[in-house]
Amino acid sequence: MVLQADFSSLHEVLRSLYDDMMPLSAEMAVVAKGLGGLGALFYVALKVWQALSRAEPIDVFPLLRPFALGLCIMFFPTMVLGTINAVLSPIVRGTHGILEGQVLDLNTLQEQKDRLEHEAMLRNPETAYLVSDEEFDRQLDELGWSPSDLATMSGMYLERGMFQLEKSMRDGFRELLEILFQSAALVIDTIRTFFLIVLSILGPIAFAISIWDGFQSTLTQWLTRYVSVYLWLPVADLFSSMLARIQSLVLQQDIENLSDPNFIPDTSNTVYIIFMIIGIIGYFTIPTVTGWVIQAGGMGNFSRNVNQTAQKAGNVAGAGAGSAVGNIGGRLLK
Template sequence: MDFDQFHQTLRALYDSMMPLCGNMIGIAKGIAGLGALFYVAYRVWQSLARAEPIDVYPLLRPFALSLCIMFFPTIVLGTINSIMSPVVQGTNGMLQSETLDMQRYADIKDKLEYEAMRRNPETAYLVDNEVWDAKLEALGVMDVGTKAGLYIERAAYQLKKWIREAFRELLEIIFKSAALIIDVIRTFFLIVLAILGPLAFAISVWDGFQSTLTQWISRYISVYLWLPVSDLFSTILARLQSLMLQSDIDRMQTDPNFSLDSSDVIYIVFLIIGIVGYFTIPTVAGWIISAGGMGNFGKNVNNTATKGAAMAGGFGGAVAGNIAGRLKGK
């Protein structure tokens, strides 16, 4: 599954949905026009009743909002997206750089693991087909039991490796899916805010609803920041994984008998923690710019993260205990 392509599809979906703002502009202009009429009439009447000069400057507010409604996709969305786009590009560049480094260290680790097992006469036949064939040829016809033992050991090693790789791939898919879930929800929120944005601007013309404008802007920017925060979180995880791989590489180069079982357990627990951590992104984005009205969503996300952390802790403890018992038995 190409997750990067799916992220690009979400970007294209957002761009393709933006013309739907035009369907709301006509309704919003009517609401804003009626609100501007009452807004101006009330203040003009108030100044005349008090025999005060009419202050024209506050009366320009509904006309400015009406101008924003008429050219909403260009003036409002275009301006906000142009300002925030460099932030997204910068964090994505950091993520791509760290991902390349992580992949490079992972390839080096796999190569060192293969070479270490190949150099060891006791494990070379498990990974090298030539050594395996030579070992079978060296046995006689009567060594049926030994050959059966070798086949069992090789099958057990391959099964163990397959299970380990399959479980790691499953967790990696869930890990990437968590980031994809955040991006899908973010795109949905942005599309809804963008399409109904003209209505929010129109309602803010009316007295008593002026805060609707600032709330819409703060929510839109807060949701828009989910992607940069997600990229930063992924960058931190990639750097941490690169440091873990570097540590394993150094230990493999200095200690030929270094076992990767404990390293695999740490990596699995690390993936689970990363999955849970992705669901804290909306909360972190809310720290950058406060957006009201999203309390229930944040509460549900925090509850999910708490339950996931408990599951991760229990699973990690069980797996770590199992590995520790196996190592102790050896």
């Protein structure tokens, strides 16, 4: 829980960073005004000259485009960024609310499973002394101190030590995967914030360039890329919600099994580790999935690099998981 709180504060820092740097687009608008004004002059002059040279009536409506873009440049932080963010922010809040609900249910189920698992091991005389100091001391008192019981007592100490060591290794590896999982989410959010800041600050320049004849597509490319990058966070929240829901279903099944007095619990957490690895790999596919919602060109190289990074991260996590599970299995067999 402390780990999630620490990463949540880092995500909040990124939100504050974007809010603090977004007004810098107003300073860039000063440069964009001159560039856009010059482009509007050439654009209007070209259209008027073409109409006069062909002896055609002048179509005034297309000539209003540079003036509309000029207004957007003058009031870029409020008119453009404010409007886009106001339209897209409810999506972010909605998906984040879904994630919070799933995580809350997951934490509740995890606490219930841990409690039932501890009770199940206490009910079993063969495993009670592994998790309870009182039961361990009671069994030692029953054995007494006769020479024939010394071997049994040594075995109990060894089994208890091995159980605690294996539990510490499992908990450590689980915590490592949780750190990698949260780090992957933080990497995506950091890249998203960087892209949004660059697009926001240099947005007036893109609007000014789009006034020039032949660069009209710059406006639509900027808009699609901004919306696509902005939606990375909602897609990431939906992906995290899906993983949390899957883990909740697994925990519910484990809780049902633990309700059976004859059920022997499995403390290896293999399913949890597998879904952590899937989550680490899946986070790096978020830009590709978002591109299916809002098609933004010019980001193919980035998507390929992200996919290659996801494959490398998956190989490393998979190798680590296989090694850890193999070591634990080898100790259990011994």
